[in-house]
Amino acid sequence: MNKLVQPLYLDNQENKTWKFILNELKPKGKIFSPFNIISFPVIVTGLIIMYIRFTQGIGSVTNLSQDIPWGLWIGFDVVTGVAFAGGAYVLVFMVNILNLKQYKPILRVTVLNGFLAYLFYSGALLLDLGRPLKIVNVIIGNNFGVSSVLFLVGWHFLLYMLALLLEFSPAIAEWLNAKKLRKVLSGLTMGAVIFGITLSVLHQSGIGALYLMAKDKIHPLWYSEYLPLLFVVSSIFAGISLVIMEGSISQRVFAHQLDKDSHKTHDNILVGLAKICAAGMFAYLALLVIVFVHGKDWQYLSSPMGSWYLLEVIGFVLIPMGLFYYSYRRRKVGLIKMASIITLLGIMLNRMNISIICFKWDAAERYVPSWQEFVVTLTIIFIEIWVFRWIVRRMPVLRKSPEWVRGDH
Amino acid sequence: MSLSRRTFFKAMGATAVALSVGKELKAGPEPEGEATEFNGMLYDMAMCRGCHGCEYDCAYAHELPEPDIPKEPPFRKTDETRNTVVNKYETSKGKVFVKTQCMHCNQPACDAACLTQAMHKTEEGPVIWREDKCMGCRYCMISCPFDIPKFEYKSTNPRIIKCDMCFTLQQQGEIPACAYNCPSGALMFGKRRELIAEARKRINDNPEKYVDHIYGEHEAGGTSWLYLSPVPFEELGFNTHIQTSSYPGLTKGFISSIAPVDILLPALLLGVYEATKTRTQTEEEE
Ligand code: SF4
Ligand code: SF4
Numbered sequence: 001m002n003k004l005v006q007p008l009y010l011d012n013q014e015n016k017t018w019k020f021i022l023n024e025l026k027p028k029g030k031i032f033s034p035f036n037i038i039s040f041p042v043i044v045t046g047l048i049i050m051y052i053r054f055t056q057g058i059g060s061v062t063n064l065s066q067d068i069p070w071g072l073w074i075g076f077d078v079v080t081g082v083a084f085a086g087g088a089y090v091l092v093f094m095v096n097i098l099n100l101k102q103y104k105p106i107l108r109v110t111v112l113n114g115f116l117a118y119l120f121y122s123g124a125l126l127l128d129l130g131r132p133l134k135i136v137n138v139i140i141g142n143n144f145g146v147s148s149v150l151f152l153v154g155w156h157f158l159l160y161m162l163a164l165l166l167e168f169s170p171a172i173a174e175w176l177n178a179k180k181l182r183k184v185l186s187g188l189t190m191g192a193v194i195f196g197i198t199l200s201v202l203h204q205s206g207i208g209a210l211y212l213m214a215k216d217k218i219h220p221l222w223y224s225e226y227l228p229l230l231f232v233v234s235s236i237f238a239g240i241s242l243v244i245m246e247g248s249i250s251q252r253v254f255a256h257q258l259d260k261d262s263h264k265t266h267d268n269i270l271v272g273l274a275k276i277c278a279a280g281m282f283a284y285l286a287l288l289v290i291v292f293v294h295g296k297d298w299q300y301l302s303s304p305m306g307s308w309y310l311l312e313v314i315g316f317v318l319i320p321m322g323l324f325y326y327s328y329r330r331r332k333v334g335l336i337k338m339a340s341i342i343t344l345l346g347i348m349l350n351r352m353n354i355s356i357i358c359f360k361w362d363a364a365e366r367y368v369p370s371w372q373e374f375v376v377t378l379t380i381i382f383i384e385i386w387v388f389r390w391i392v393r394r395m396p397v398l399r400k401s402p403e404w405v406r407g408d409h
Numbered sequence: 410m411s412l413s414r415r416t417f418f419k420a421m422g423a424t425a426v427a428l429s430v431g432k433e434l435k436a437g438p439e440p441e442g443e444a445t446e447f448n449g450m451l452y453d454m455a456m457c458r459g460c461h462g463c464e465y466d467c468a469y470a471h472e473l474p475e476p477d478i479p480k481e482p483p484f485r486k487t488d489e490t491r492n493t494v495v496n497k498y499e500t501s502k503g504k505v506f507v508k509t510q511c512m513h514c515n516q517p518a519c520d521a522a523c524l525t526q527a528m529h530k531t532e533e534g535p536v537i538w539r540e541d542k543c544m545g546c547r548y549c550m551i552s553c554p555f556d557i558p559k560f561e562y563k564s565t566n567p568r569i570i571k572c573d574m575c576f577t578l579q580q581q582g583e584i585p586a587c588a589y590n591c592p593s594g595a596l597m598f599g600k601r602r603e604l605i606a607e608a609r610k611r612i613n614d615n616p617e618k619y620v621d622h623i624y625g626e627h628e629a630g631g632t633s634w635l636y637l638s639p640v641p642f643e644e645l646g647f648n649t650h651i652q653t654s655s656y657p658g659l660t661k662g663f664i665s666s667i668a669p670v671d672i673l674l675p676a677l678l679l680g681v682y683e684a685t686k687t688r689t690q691t692e693e694e695e
Contacts, residue, residue: 059562066488066559069547097678099685130545130560130567137525137542149660150548151524152667194682198674202667209663213518213552213656216648228663 017176028393039382046379049372050127058130061372067360068367070128075355077124077377080348081117082157082207083231086239088114088164089200090276096193105262106269108171108397109250110243113388115164118157120384127376153206156199163196174402175395182405204235211354219358221300221309224291227354233287237280238347240273241340248337254392257399267333274328274336277343281321288313305361312353316346447515447534448579449601449633450588451608452508454645455618457595459495459506463587467493467510470575470586489559492572493587500640507645508587508596510572511536511557512625513633514655521657522552527569534601534633535574543569554629554648554656574633601633608637630655 030036053061064071091110094100126132138154146152166188173182208231215223224230251258251266300306320342327335356367392398464476474490485494486509493510513536519528520536527543530536538558545567549558561567575585583589588596597604605626612619624636628651636642642649 055565057561057563057565057567062562064562066486066550067556069550069560093678097682097685099682128546130547130564131543132545134525134542134544137544147521147657147664148524148548149663150522150546152664154524190682194675194678197678198671201674202670205663209660210548210551212659212663213522213554215656215659216554216651217551225659225662 043379043382046376049376063370072369072373073124073128078121079355080351081121083235083238083347084242085114085117086235087243089197090236090239093197111168116384118161120380149209153203156203160199163192166192171395205232217360219361220297222354222358226291233284237277240277241343244340254398270336274324278324312349447601447633449604451597451604451635453595453637455639456593457506458593461495466586466590489561489570498645500644502640512555514629515631516655516657518552518656519549522548535576537573537576538569627653
């Protein structure tokens with residue numbers, strides 16, 4: 001018994017590490033900031049709702065029905081959220097594969113964001129599963145439904161989370177001052193990068209492929225056999241737009257972590273990203289046109305659903321694309337941020353259209369999420385921001401890596 | 410940041426093996442061929458008198474709550490308390506009754522959707538749901554073109570509720586409860602192929618009594634449940650635009666592209682990485 005406990009006390013180094021971690025666990029920064037005052041009550045309410053969900057069933061807190069089995073928790077948290085998290089794989093591709101070093105300053109924060117996003121979406125997914133414990137069936141492999149799109153998406157999702165964690169892990173090692181560990185971990189990064197991008201392309205498209213069998217249920221203007229392709233392409237500019245918006249907020253909130261010229265580099269980065277968004281959206285629009293002509297859906301355009309479709313495509317893809325292009329040519333950073341917000345709204349609209357609004361668009365009963373569903377969604381986002389803030393305040397995410405790393409590249 | 414090429418290709422090889430094994434496993438329920446003959450049910454709507462007896466027998470056989478059917482029942486759907494309902498339609502030929510339940514597709518969308526194989530097309534024909542496997546994701550509900558699987562939203566350990574063609578009874582050599590008890594003989598249990606022949610015969614013998622169509626013969630790639638109708642199926646709320654190829658076929662392209670992408674994309678990425686690396690290095694040298 002004694003022997004087991006002893007090493008902990010004997011090993012001085014280890015002891016120090018523990019003290020360090022305990023110390024780091026304490027909150028840094030103001031406790032009564034406006035964000036905390038708003039988010040805290042929401043989180044408490046959200047946790048209570050989750051408790052009710054597990055003690056009284058999903059139906060007790062959601063408006064899901066036999067006709068609409070997937071609601072806000074899947075349609076927004078998972079389907080939309082995964083697109084928003086696409087920035088991580090795109091940036092990793094640009095920096096690590098294409099060697100575009102100018103984007104390096106925002107790489108870590110994007111990867112961290114991506115990782116946390118995935119972590120919390122899978123949390124949302126567990127909430128939505130009726131029998132969450134049975135998920136082991138899929139993981140330990142006693143029941144592989146290999147012909148199931150959801151199965152493949154799930155596995156790519158899970159492995160990608162691991163890849164993201166590996167990509168971020170050098171920052172954790174730097175925080176812990178673990179030099180050797182960092183060396184090992186950064187040696188693994190390239191493998192994680194390559195498989196991470198592959199896994200991303202597949203699960204981003206897989207989310208679209210989930211809806212392929214719902215052919216008769218999704219309005220023909222939104223359904224097409226090219227859904228998987230459309231989902232990957234749109235995840236590129238969705239992810240980048242989130243990077244733009246999130247980066248602008250971080251620049252302000254964590255300003256003290258950044259050195260003087262980072263402001264200028266950040267503007268340069270934004271202009272470069274705007275260009276990529278414009279190009280991505282152009283490709284997406286071209287695809288939409290091809291799909292549309294191929295599907296011969298002209299007759300639907302004059303219906304109310306048709307106007308809704310045109311609003312999405314023109315108002316939330318074509319216009320922000322123009323904005324991105326214009327602001328990239330003129331280097332208008334403010335406009336870039338606006339374009340990114342419109343784009344994000346557009347992606348939200350598109351994913352919600354496919355998963356909720358135009359899913360059984362002709363059904364008599366409409367699904368409107370319950371307030372509990374909204375609160376839980378907010379809770380997940382808020383907790384994610386809390387964790388994000390906790391990490392950024394401690395680990396070298398936005399600020400430069402410690403001295404000992406620099407010669408190490 | 411480097412990955413030795415050897416380890417990389419080793420990893421790739423392993424993935425390739427894993428994927429090709431996966432491919433073999435992928436062989437799900439085969440479409441009905443010479444070897445397998447699915448059991449099925451022929452439901453003749455020209456004979457059904459709407460007694461709702463099958464609803465009671467079904468509930469009894471599946472330990473579901475006893476149905477409470479008023480004298481003039483309104484239009485009802487199946488839900489988490491009932492596998493089947495019989496509804497009345499006013500048509501050009503007077504009232505016609507329509508029984509609704511799982512169609513037991515030859516290549517079911519629900520089976521292809523299910524990531525735990527809880528939904529399962531048995532060799533005998535019935536599509537069953539297995540409680541010990543299901544994780545309650547409800548993807549089967551999204552995918553089923555007939556909107557059949559129902560979910561117990563009010564339960565903490567919810568089940569999927571749907572007709573299983575009395576699979577346990579069939580295992581014991583009996584026939585499904587609804588067909589066994591039907592007083593008007595509207596339900597006929599048998600081998601799907603024989604039932605199609607029987608349906609054809611009825612149509613040919615009484616061309617003025619039936620429309621010349623067997624719903625379920627080709628719909629969704631063929632189903633075990635077959636319907637004969639005295640009036641066009643549109644009048645009875647059937648989805649007549651349903652595709653005649655199977656629904657799992659819609660995802661085939663995507664699924665078969667996964668393995669190649671999983672293998673080729675990493676190689677491509679590595680190539681691009683090498684290319685850009687040399688470029689920057691040469692730039693530096695200049
Ligand atoms: S009708 Fe629906 S639930 Fe029944 S076998 Fe076909 S896909 Fe599955
Ligand atoms: S709810 Fe159950 S039966 Fe339906 S797809 Fe999910 S795991 Fe399979």
